[in-house]
Amino acid sequence: MRALVCDGPGHVVLREVPEPEPGPGEVVVRVEATLTCGTDLKLVRRGHPKVSFPTVLGHEFCGRIARVGEGAAFAAGERVTSVVTGACGECRDCREGRPNLCSTAFDHRVWGTWAEYVRIPARIVARGLLRVPSSLPSSSAALLDPVASVLRGLSRVGDVAGRTALVLGAGPIALLFTILLTRRGAGRVVVAGRNARRLAAHAAEGAETVAAGEGLDERVRSLTGGHGADLVIEATGDQAVAEGSPALAARGGTVLLFAGLAHGARLAVLAHRVHYDEVTIAGSFHYTPAEARQALDLLSRGEIPTEHLVTGESPLDGYAAVLERVAAGDDMKVAFLP
Numbered sequence: 645m646r647a648l649v650c651d652g653p654g655h656v657v658l659r660e661v662p663e664p665e666p667g668p669g670e671v672v673v674r675v676e677a678t679l680t681c682g683t684d685l686k687l688v689r690r691g692h693p694k695v696s697f698p699t700v701l702g703h704e705f706c707g708r709i710a711r712v713g714e715g716a717a718f719a720a721g722e723r724v725t726s727v728v729t730g731a732c733g734e735c736r737d738c739r740e741g742r743p744n745l746c747s748t749a750f751d752h753r754v755w756g757t758w759a760e761y762v763r764i765p766a767r768i769v770a771r772g773l774l775r776v777p778s779s780l781p782s783s784s785a786a787l788l789d790p791v792a793s794v795l796r797g798l799s800r801v802g803d804v805a806g807r808t809a810l811v812l813g814a815g816p817i818a819l820l821f822t823i824l825l826t827r828r829g830a831g832r833v834v835v836a837g838r839n840a841r842r843l844a845a846h847a848a849e850g851a852e853t854v855a856a857g858e859g860l861d862e863r864v865r866s867l868t869g870g871h872g873a874d875l876v877i878e879a880t881g882d883q884a885v886a887e888g889s890p891a892l893a894a895r896g897g898t899v900l901l902f903a904g905l906a907h908g909a910r911l912a913v914l915a916h917r918v919h920y921d922e923v924t925i926a927g928s929f930h931y932t933p934a935e936a937r938q939a940l941d942l943l944s945r946g947e948i949p950t951e952h953l954v955t956g957e958s959p960l961d962g963y964a965a966v967l968e969r970v971a972a973g974d975d976m977k978v979a980f981l982p
């Protein structure tokens with residue numbers, strides 16, 4: 645089969661690789677749509693501590709089951725999407741309701757969907773493989789992973805109704821925050837970013853937009869009557885932006901560190917803000933199977949305007965132009981149709 649393989653930082657090629665075979669409890673899916681994601685772009689740019697090369701890229705997908713391994717409770721031809729990692733269901737984190745933090749989940753992951761076929765591990769078939777309603781297009785169903793991640797993030801910050809939210813970053817994840825914050829009744833959503841085209845997509849969803857960078861602190865204060873934002877969502881993954889985010893929060897506010905930072909990174913924040921101003925710093929990582937089902941439900945009911953998120957389509961062999969367009973911010977996400 646054909647697959648987009650990354651041989652090392654900066655080296656992506658389309659080539660023939662062996663078609664996967666389903667083991668016991670596994671299925672193999674014929675991929676119909678698979679999306680670009682910041683994680684793949686980062687991997688192509690600078691590698692990843694948990695991924696060795698060569699590797700087939702991609703993890704956000706929707707497709708039809710092509711082959712079913714022994715004991716898997718699915719049938720060939722069913723259209724499915726899935727969570728990306730398989731929690732064990734038995735460890736302390738899983739038992740206490742944090743399967744997103746299960747330490748072995750990433751050993752059982754869906755990886756390599758920028759290809760004609762992908763194998764789904766048994767743990768995911770058992771708990772995280774979801775049938776897609778016929779009304780939902782494959783390129784929309786493939787948004788399960790980012791939508792679920794954002795639902796997880798919002799579960800960490802409490803009720804947003806009536807509050808002023810500041811989203812740092814203007815990419816697809818930031819846009820999902822804008823969309824869900826607006827639908828959950830946030831009083832105002834302000835988005836700080838650099839790319840005018842991306843900021844326009846946020847404005848179309850009802851956000852106010854400001855230029856990121858030097859002087860953002862003053863711009864946010866002047867927009868919020870000097871108070872700062874009740875909720876600050878860090879979605880850039882930039883260390884300096886993350887360090888500056890507590891300064892943008894109002895007294896009693898919350899900062900959500902949504903984007904990950906490099907392993908070993910430390911943040912220097914003003915202790916004053918945490919103690920005297922009761923600014924809470926929260927994190928969120930990945931999502932639970934329940935949040936994944938909630939994400940598919942929102943997508944199925946048409947509550948996520950997917951046309952603003954998946955802004956292009958391409959066959960696999962158009963990958964060079966696709967990677968350039970998403971890196972430049974000309975597209976939010978592109979769906980490969982293998």
Ligand SMILES: [Zn+2]
Nearest residue numbers: 681683704789
């Ligand atoms: Zn992703």
Ligand SMILES: [Zn+2]
Nearest residue numbers: 732735738746
């Ligand atoms: Zn576990």
